[in-house]
Amino acid sequence: MKTYIGIVSKEPDSAYGIVFPDAPGCFSAADALDSVFAMASEALSGWTQLMRDEGHPIPPCRELIELRADASLEDLWREAVLVIAVPAPAQANETRAA
Numbered sequence: 001m002k003t004y005i006g007i008v009s010k011e012p013d014s015a016y017g018i019v020f021p022d023a024p025g026c027f028s029a030a031d032a033l034d035s036v037f038a039m040a041s042e043a044l045s046g047w048t049q050l051m052r053d054e055g056h057p058i059p060p061c062r063e064l065i066e067l068r069a070d071a072s073l074e075d076l077w078r079e080a081v082l083v084i085a086v087p088a089p090a091q092a093n094e095t096r097a098a
Helices: 033-053 064-069 071-079
Strands: 003-010 016-019 027-030 080-087
Touching: 003 033, 003 071, 016 033, 016 080, 027 033, 033 080, 064 071, 071 080
Parallel strands: none
Antiparallel strands: 003 016, 003 080, 016 027
């Protein structure tokens, strides 16, 4: 099963933010840590549907070890309070008919 890695961060006096390095432009926020999981899943599902609706390919998701080795993500890792794996929405695995 494909999973997207979400990196959760939190600034003082702010909500928890989550970004998906392999889903550009996909992000969400939640006031409570318990809500992060639902918000992450909802954001990823909406992003995937939008990508398909606009005819864009769904980028492949990388393994955690690959993301950790990506130097461009260094700041995200430094600020991370939690890392989660979110199953790819069903539409991410569908192929578009030609």
